[in-house]
Amino acid sequence: AQKITQTQPGMFVQEKEAVTLDCTYDTSDQSYGLFWYKQPSSGEMIFLIYQGSYDEQNATEGRYSLNFQKARKSANLVISASQLGDSAMYFCAMRGRGSTLGRLYFGRGTQLTVWP
């Protein structure tokens, strides 16, 4: 079974500072993918970044990077130079290769608040 754990219900960061959102996972699959999504107050789910289990380098997308530590089964999202518009709910998710259903397993989310 797949399980995603986000232990931070809420995080606060000052504008222009960096912030790390924690995510740990549990899976028996050897091949899997890790995803982060952003959900602003409008409700839409926005894909941010993807990390494959066999990727040797940490994924980066602009101000987003993924601190992937495979042995520790963690996939933390790092947002550099936070902006007010980064205030949102952030979800970590995982998909195992073994499932043709393609189901993503989501964590419970972390509410990030960026203040001026």
Add this chain to the structure above:
Amino acid sequence: SQTIHQWPATLVQPVGSPLSLECTVEGTSNPNLYWYRQAAGRGLQLLFYSVGIGQISSEVPQNLSASRPQDRQFILSSKKLLLSDSGFYLCAWSVNARAATYGYTFGSGTRLTVV
């Protein structure tokens, strides 16, 4: 390019009334389709998923049902809404393949309030 449409954006319905939410995908074929519900300030709860026309799997027994009458159309329904059906409903699609690299693309969501 692929797009996903979900409507309506908001809906206020009385208890006991029927429900129909629709989701369509463009630019791809044979997608996996999913319905999620999100209570206020909470995580995502998978309600239904479908890997093909007429193939529906339910994750949580409840007052809702889903149908997939066409390859790229996914409908969430209820015959009689309950107050507890209120929430934010999200449709999503993913590539139907045994690979871990494909995530979801979500629709814009429907905010349902049952009164």
